[in-house]
Amino acid sequence: MDVSVDCALFGFDGESLKLLLIRQRTESSGELTEAALQMALPGNLVKEDESLDAAAKRVLSELTQLDDVFLKQFHAFGHPDRVSDLKDQQWLRTFREEPQNRVMTVAYYGLVSLHDHTPSPASFAGDVHWSDVRDLPNLAFDHDDIASLALATLRTELESKHISFELLPEKFTLRQLQSLHEVVLDKKLDKRNFRKNIKKLNHVVPLNEKEEGVLHKPAQLFTYDSSLTQP
Amino acid sequence: MDVSVDCALFGFDGESLKLLLIRQRTESSGELTEAALQMALPGNLVKEDESLDAAAKRVLSELTQLDDVFLKQFHAFGHPDRVSDLKDQQWLRTFREEPQNRVMTVAYYGLVSLHDHTPSPASFAGDVHWSDVRDLPNLAFDHDDIASLALATLRTELESKHISFELLPEKFTLRQLQSLHEVVLDKKLDKRNFRKNIKKLNHVVPLNEKEEGVLHKPAQLFTYDSSLTQP
């Protein structure tokens, strides 16, 4: 059985939560086949001497040129027929040596900030783009399931684990942090209560710096100190 | 790459939490090799046309004769060298066709009640026994990691998901339910507060029956109605 990794890479730009998708392109033919219009999560086979985590990191790095992305395994998907749909096979044939092999995949979710830079990566597989999670297209294989479980997992873990910061720039304002939570949890939060809660976390440390280039009172900047992640 | 499933099957007998282990036995030789003393979690390769969940179910059923065991996938383990340790190889050679192959495994935890019946299964692999989780031996492969993550996962999910009942007999007393929580969470709970909380859950329904054969006031029996799992 072949083993792959797939990555649901989330990005936050201050406005909305995005998911990185690749547009499959059947390189061999000029005409647009049905498969050519499919979108999918980035993923690929695990190499023979590579751990799962390393494979996920590599796949994402090959695709986005990003190297220090937060990545976390969340589920393995192994239905025997998960890659045997006709249009999925059509696409796999364009680059995989044994496209008909059964493939189980270990799914990861990843987090990246789209504030400073917008990774607009090139891929061997075709175009790449950030899609708003509230408006995702149908995806190839079982990637609909993978994406929706990834989002559910992110919702659960955003509060309990301390991962918000992976979606923000190194220096961020409390407003940015709050918007992120509002977007991911899909509900409005109270500003004062939110800030009270943040002040309890001593790994969110205020800087002696303020926002610049805004047309209102500039906000204090904060950063995340990973060495203080206990309380 | 080969793909296996491993099961961390927990059992509760009213006293303590147990984990099902198999004792590896190298069938071919009479003398006790080092491998002969190793213990491991039950597991085996996934068949070519079998889903991961089905494989976990099958492996456990082959080993314990139990068929409706609660099983949940919790993590995939894929270090390239996870089965290449010398004594692990020694054991794999006794029954696997290509023992040197890399194997990644998808780990499941399972829950079973040891109240009414104690599954004392036979295995192709050797003896089987229930080991107290507070006193686990060293295990083969990376099964120490798997077991400890399984236990951590069980601790987290016992409260949030409604899975306590999988470890209890069909009819149980509130004292049994509380002991279970105390053992898994490893802390003492207040009886009155605990019972208040349970009474909020309308999927724990009282029966018109009492405990029998105890040398004290018999307790009311309860059961679990899975159709009412919402509240």
Next chain:
DNA sequence: GCAAAAGTGTTTCCGATACACCCATGA
């Protein structure tokens, strides 16, 4: 009648929620 666990309410405390105004800045 005694040992052993079942069963039951109230008070206290703390964390979560709701809520509105003044401030600093750039245009």
Next chain:
DNA sequence: TCATGGGTGTATCGGAAACACTTTTGC
């Protein structure tokens, strides 16, 4: 001076925690 988001405190509510005695049964 105005528009824009930044920043702050208090009162209320509800769930969690602490806590001890009476009851029922088997022996």
